[in-house]
Amino acid sequence: MMRRYFVTAMAAHLRTGGSLYLLTILGVALGVAAVLSIQIINRNAIAAFAGSVKAVSGEAALSVLGYTPSFPEDLYPRVLSTPGVQAAWPLWRAAVALSGRDDGMLDLIGVDFFTPVDIPWQGEPGDPAAALSQPGWVALTPLLAEQMGWRVGDAFTVSRGSRLVRLTVGALVDFHALNPLASPKLAVMDIAQAQSLFGDAGAIHQIDIKLAAGADTAAMRTRLQEHLGPAVRVVTPEQREAQAKGLLSAFQLNLTALSLISLFVGVFLVYSSTQAALVRRREEFGLLRSLGATRRQVFALIITEVGLLGGLGAALGLPLGYGVAQANVRVVSATLSNLYLLEEIARLEMTTWLYALGIVIGVGGAVVGALLPALDMARRDTRALLSAFTLHETVGSLALRLFALGVALPLTAAVWYGLHGRHWQHAGFVLAVVLLFTLPLLTPLLVRELCARIRVRGFGLGYSLKGLGVRLQTTSVAVASLAVAVSMLIGITLMIGSFRQTLSVWIGTSIQADVYIAPASWRGTGSDGGLEPHVMATATSHPAVQAVDRLRRFHGYTGGRRISISGVEMDLAPGRSRFPFLPGALPNPYGAMRERRGVFVGETLARKAGVWVGDTLPIHTPIGVQRFPIAAVYYDYSAGDGAAAMDLRTMTQAFGPGPVSSTALYLRPGTDVAAVVEELQAALPDAPLEIRSNRRLREEVLAIFDQTFAITRLLQFMSLLIAVCGIALMLLVLAREQVSELALCRSLGARGRQLFGVFVGKGLSMGVMGLALGSVGGVLLAGLLIYVINRAYFGWTIQPYVDWGLIAQQAATILGAAVLASLYPALRARQTSAVALSRDDL
Amino acid sequence: MESQQIADNAAAVLAFDAVGKAYAAPSGEQRHVLHDVSFAAPAGRRIAIVGRSGSGKSTLLHLAAGIDVPTRGDVRVMGRSLAEMSETARTTLRRDHVGLVFQFFYLMPHLSVHDNVALPALIAGDKPRQFEPRVAQLLDRVGLSDRAHERVQKLSGGEMQRVAICRALLRRPHLLLADEPTGNLDDENGWRVMELMLSLVAEEGGTLIFVTHSREVSGLADEVWRLHSGVLSPHAEAEAPAAPQPS
Structure with a gap:
């Protein structure tokens, strides 16, 4: 009986409340797409490596x-x-x-x-x-x-x-x-x-x-x-695959975590839409209960319905996720081959596992989002369901307790981190999750208190804001989900901006020569080919060249870590140092390095391997493992397991002679760099070389940086889109729930456009609150990303930097999106007639 | 006689002229709620409309307020035909000249007592210096000055209705329409509210039309009309109220 009822009722509700369902499905679809696209790329990156290993090495054991x-x-x-x-x-x-x-x-x-x-x-x-x-x-x-x-x-x-x-x-x-x-x-x-x-x-x-x-x-x-x-x-082939996975793990984990934030925001959206749908249908459930339906049946009815919507969301999210992955595979693939020297992803394969994952995320996310409202509805007694009531009081009365929990949770996490967590690599993610859970817990009380303090001075923004305070169950969820999305947006923007600025400063220190010459093949997967002697002779004999810095670089191993090992001219004038050192370097590090046959170690490697100045770095050489004293640790922003540098002579002694991978030329003061570049290109017409000026090389490094974060920006956008859907949904719900209030305003003489303005004001108010709360969360999240997560996974020191212009632009986008999201609900509100007054709702 | 009627209607604050109202039932059939209703409410009159549930009383008030429009005939407020007015113009007319009091009070739960009373002025875009003294005066008049900044949920039913009356009178309407104003109150509170409303309307010099079930309450009116199955007729038995004694 319930099955038949389920089908009939759902069809009827779809007809009458299509927009609510549509937004729920869209929220789930975007959440599924975000997670799935990253999983598709992650899995296929490893599969591409394994596929090539399999194709080349075949049945080799x-x-x-x-x-x-x-x-x-x-x-x-x-x-x-x-x-x-x-x-x-x-x-x-x-x-x-x-x-x-x-x-x-x-x-x-x-x-x-x-x-x-x-x-x-x-x-x-x-x-x-x-x-x-x-x-x-x-x-x-x-x-x-x-x-x-x-x-x-x-x-x-x-x-x-x-x-x-x-x-x-x-x-x-x-x-x-x-x-x-x-x-x-x-x-x-x-x-x-x-x-x-x-x-x-x-x-x-x-x-x-x-x-x-x-x-x-x-x-x-x-x-x-x-x-x-x-x-x-x-x-074994498995060990090679495991090593590739290890190289990518931090990169992939970070992308997965970002995509999960989209899902998190999507679950909020499901929660609120379910809540709204159930409030609207309370009499229906009351009637079912009075006719003999059990609590379990009511619960099952709701969960099945939401599960079905989740399934539809997943069905939409699967092709969307694949599309997103397909659209971004090129940039991610380029990142993988640029930073991790792995195979490019030639094609994307949707495995059964990925289909199953999409469905589980869609249905599971929807069910998780609907669980609390469904339980709440199933628990209520028949009389309460049939009488006029509102659920808003529930959240209103819980607001203080939720706030207390929202204060206690991060405090506990901070204490845990201080005592034990900081020694655990994944602790930063735990703190980030705590932060993202804290925001929704703080929201109801903050919204209520803010709205309570607003003085209504007109039928405008103040009135709009005041009204949000009593609809906490609806508004606080929308504000919280927006706050979470904004946190992610602001947090990651601050992190990327800081990283970019830090990198820019670092480039200024590291890239000091005027002209850089590298083979074309060097841009790819770490070829060990180098510059032939005649090329070096032509390049270095140019009359404008004052000093030459040769670089020999290849990938070697320290313990099980694959690192980049560079041999450079350490006896250049100190002003031409390419290594910005962290505090604690030996006095005269260049001299100390040459004398002791030592190395400079990149910060990434130093942190990952747990070595510092005064320690020795064991490196595999053709004659076995040799230990090199560490003379200094330098700021390094390479991906993977890091880098070490030594004097070219030390490298030749340890590894034997080898080709120069690239060279940097310091020109006499006042030389026209562009002209020298052109002259060198003319002197080496057929050589497959990249001859770049200092400026161009810097630009290219930053371009690769921007490419690396392209997928991150897409995930930010998806998360924000879901949150904006949440605002639209909430306002639609408000337009439905507040019909009587709107009708009263109409009976008191409010015009349709005034109601329209009130609703746009509500959207804007929610946008402002979400932005304010999310900005605080974003700054904290940026702190976690910069000081905890990046250090733990990549070992980078990033100096905080705020690009106020960009932040202002994003804030304007968020508020604009909130206003846009409120337009349709506002149109619905505008159409409310004064005859719609109902005693139930006021 | 007819010309006198037309002249009366023109001078009346509210006039119904052969008004009929029908709604489309779900079956598609027309359901007639009001039939050929004609009456005029001159300035300063207190008119009670009595009738059973479903007789069309609320529809009549909705038409009077310009919330709804008649299927036939015409409604005039302050001499202006509502049939000739746009929805926006009707809304403006209602905002500036009509006050409404409802059985279920309809107060905004998120606003304070003061803000609920001030709401029509906020909607009209009045400046605070224009309406603040009036809000204070009305609240003082109904004995709620000391509760002006409390949330309305903390008030009793009688107090809520007093707030609603203040709100209705805030912008000095020429016409006050009250739909069962005592219907959700006990006898004692109902009586007090009614007395208060009548005295306030008398002080303001407005016209009051109220719908009621109660014979006692209808006895407070200058004239009583009876609405039965959508037909309005003068009530012959307007009688003196038997007021309960306040305790």
Whole structure:
């Protein structure tokens, strides 16, 4: 009976109260979309890495990787000679830049076609003879060939470091057949050709190993590690994936947390819309109860209805979330490859898990939002449901207790943090969650007290504000949800603004040379190619050059952390220091570093590894782990596990000779930098180089910074959109609930436009209150993000900075949105007739 | 005789001329609530309208206030035909010349006693110096000066209705319409409220039309009209009230 009633009643309510339901569905959909889009990107980022690992390494149970960019190929026979190894094949890998394309990189893999490596040829298999004999023979994925418009036989040029190499499409190799998420930019060629063409004779980057049947992987890993020595590490595919996950964890966690705020605001919206719908339908439930429906049936009726709306919201949120992910995958992918040197996300895959997640979030979020109102309604006795009553008194009487809880909760959290929490990485998120829960707890009393103190001096804003105080159940929820969204908006804006300003100052210290020269291939995934001697000679012999700062950089390891290791000229004049130090550096740190063969450690690494000046930093070198004394810790804003820098001579001693990755030129005072850049470009016409002025490099660094936070801004926007929906919803509810009040005003002579103004005033008042409360929350949230969360996850020191212009712009946007949200409800209120007076509501 | 009637109507504060009102029932059928109602209320008169529930009393007051419009005939307030006026003009007329008192008081719960009384002036956009003395005077007159800044929820029913009367009289309306003003009060409070309202209207020189069930209350009027099944007719038995003695 209830099922049939449910269907009939819901259809009727949908007809009469469509706008309320629509806003609920929209709120859920936006919440689902926000969370889902981030989850889609997060999952696919890892899947792209794993997909490429799977496609390249196939069924290999173990891989040998270097602690330094490459390792000698003479390790290969030692692998083969290890008992338990059934087969092994060496790989040479490099990220090469496609000439003539700013964003085109190729993940080039040199393989030995005579080893049992599984290559998924498309169409005609590659001819081993041609692959070996034809210079520059390379096999590409069909997708890349199609994108570039290349066919078999076409030639193209790539670069690694300053070296240009001409390749010819010899065959097509469909890595997607092995794994659909594999990067389309994978390409294979003969390993010997690759080593020869790219000037890397004798070096390889990876050895994949297939174990004999029945061999124990863990035992074999240990045996191989012992057999091969400390210059390399032996890892399983799972360990490689885990390392990628570890690298991304902080980035992904932060995005997930931001997306959850949108969901949090969405749940508020469901709460308030359910509340509103139930108040309107109290007589219906009273009648059902009087006809014999149990409390449980009433509760089930409400929850099922809301669950269904949640399901509809999820159904809308799933494609929306996918769309958002699709629209942002490029920037996030660029961030991942720029900051974490991981594979770009080639395509997005919606797995069953993601569908299930969307549905669970939608339905679950809606049910959670409706739980309290549904319980409240089910608990009330039949008589109360059938009589004229209002729920506002409930919140009104609870306001003081909620406020007390809102004070006690952050105080308790602060004490907990002071005593124990600060040693726990995730404590910052706990504090942020407490903060976001505190705002709604404080809201009812603050709204009530503020409204009570307002003196009504006219039928305008004061009157609008005064009226909000008695509808606490409705208004405080709308104000609270807006406050939460505004907190997020202001908090993150302050954090990003502070970060950007800090970075800008840091760039001013770190980027001091006049001209920077780096290979085009260096922009990608950390290629170990460098500047060839003739390029260096041409660049440094320019008559305007006063000093040269060479940089050699690659990725190495300290313990299990992958870090960026730089070798730089430490004997430049002190005024040309590139390292802004944190307090506590040794006296004359440059001298101390050179004399002691020490290192400067980036703040990120120092905090993560728990090392400081006076300690030593263990780094894997080709001859094993060497410990380097730390002479200073410098401000560093790199992602991942951080960075360390040492003198170039120390680096050569520890790691052997290697190419210069990039160089910085200091010009004589008064030199026209732009002219020198042009002259160098003219002197090196064919070299695949990026020759930038100081100014351009700074601009590019900030552009990458802005790109990194693009997705954050989108999440902020979604959260605000949900909150604005909440205001519209609340005002619609008020327009319904306050029909009698409006009718009374009409009977006392108020014109329709005056009621319109009162409602716009209510929207504006809620906007102002949400903005005020949210600004306080935002400042606190910014403090948490800057001083606790960023330090814990990234180890960055960010100096607080407020861009007042931007904040004012956002405040105006929020208030404008609140006014916009109130227009439709205000139109509804305007249409109220004086005959609608009902004794129930006043 | 007819010309005299027209002249009377023109001079009246309120005049109904062959007014009929019908509503569309959910079935689509027209339900006639008032039939051919004609009467005039000259300035300073106190008129009671009596009748059973559903006889059309509230509809008649709504028409008089310009809240609703007749299906037939015409309603004139201060000599102006409501039928010829726009909704906005009717609202303005009501705001400036008509006061309303309701059975259920209809006070704004979020406003204080003072602000509830001042509400019509706030709506009209009057300046505080224009209405503040009047608010104080009225509250003093009804004995609520010391409670001016309390929330109305703290008041008794009789006190609430006194506030509602002050609100209705704030802008010195020519016509005061009261719909069962004592209907939600006990006899003693009802009687006091009625006395107060009548004396205030007399002091202000306004015209009062009130709807009531009570024979005692209707006895306070200068004339009594009876509304039965939508037809208005003079009531023959206006009698002196049997007032309960205040304790």
